[in-house]
Amino acid sequence: MLAAALLLAWTWDACxxxxxxxxxxxxxxxxVLGPxxxxxxxxxPWPAFVGGALAWCVGAGVIAAAGWWLQREVSAWPWWASVPLLALLLKPCFAWRMLRxxxxxxxxSLGQGVEAGRxxxxxxxSRDTSALDEAAIRETAIETLAENLNDSLVAPLxxxxVAGLPGALVYRFANTADAMWGYRGEWEWAGKWAARADDVLSWLPARITAVLLHPPLRRVDWRRLYGQSLRTxxxxxxxxxxxxxxxxGVRLGKPGVYTLNARARVPRAADVRVALRYAGIAAWASVATAAIALLARSV
Structure with missing residues (x-):
């Protein structure tokens, strides 16, 4: 039933x-999180950190409990009612079509000029785009595609x-809290727990995403991938x-912060199209893998 709900939610997202x-x-x-x-x-610092941690734990607990209750109640319904409702509850947890x-x-927009692309x-x-040239805009777009493939699809799936609807809902809560609170500066202490919690929950999915995007077939590929991962x-x-x-085979980076595959060329328009194709294949693979894992659990 969960596998069927996943496939239906994926179809809804595509359509x-x-x-x-x-x-x-x-x-x-x-x-809710903003105020x-x-x-x-x-x-x-200390009260802000404690308050942020407590707020995160309460929010995650409430969402996990609600997800568990909903999944339990809906699972008792006939399949023709429970599968669409579970799919409807799951769909907001991931967003592949919007990212693509x-x-x-x-x-x-870059076809209309650099300013339109910016x-x-x-x-x-969230970064300042006002000084980015055409190549830097493409670098940032490809980076966004790759990183958010994990945050917006692979990790919630x-x-x-692993944990059904409660797992997907808690991850979406954690990722949203990190996106809103997990900054340095004035958010440093209030958002520290949210940022670390998102790091923990995204740790394994991020590495799975990397393998889906670029399956390392040789030991040297693993070493190169590991070396790049340490640069951010x-x-x-x-x-x-x-x-x-x-x-x-392109360079990606954030000016003044990091550069990935530094000796490679800058990306061109064709590279964005190829990146979208690789990400699409990885997205389909992640859905299929999650569905198979859910089916295996039910046997």
Whole structure:
């Protein structure tokens, strides 16, 4: 039943993408996390850290309990009712079509000029895009595709395969909390727990994503991939981004922070199309693997 719900949710994502924010549970979650975080960040370091940790644990606990109860209750219904409802509950936990469409839109905007590309890119990244040239815009778009393939698809499906609906919901909560609270500066202490929790929950999925993007067939490939993963401040982001850089044979980086596959050439328009194809194959593989794992658990 869970495998069938996953496949139906994947079909819905492919056909319809994301609902409007007014109807999206992740947007509702953001409306709760935003005010809570703004209160917490005003505190001194220790109270802010404790408050952030408690808020995260309470939120994760409530969501896990709700997911467990919903899955248990819905599972008792006839399959023709339970599968669509479970799919409806699972769908907001991942977003492959939106990620793909945003990267396509960035490349299309570059056809209208660098300024249009910068504007489109600024919709999906938090970094300053005002000084990026055409090559840097493509680098950032490919990085976003690779890293968010994990955050937006592989990781939630991994936790769905491991722990069912509660696992997927808790991961989406953790990733959203990290996206809203997990910054340095004034968020340093209030968001520290959220950032570390997301690192822990994304640790194994990020490495799975890297293997799906660039299957290392030889020991030297593993060493190269591992070496690239150490170049980013994030303990997880370097894995899928490094895998994509090596697979494409291009340089990716964030100015003043890191450079991946530094001796390679800058990406061109054709590389974005190839990156989308590799990511699409990895996305399908992750769905198939999760479905098979769920079927195996039910036997």
């Amino acid at each position: 319809f993408g994301e609902p409007r924010n007014a109807l999206h549970p992740v947007a509702w979650l953001g409306h 809570v975080g703004r209160v917490l960040r005003r505190g001194s 469409d945003e990267v396509v839109a960035i490349e299309r 504007l489109q890119l600024s919709r999906v990244v 991994f936790w769905f395969a 401040p994030s303990p997880n982001g370097g894995w899928p981004m490094g895998a994509m850089a090596l697979r494409l």
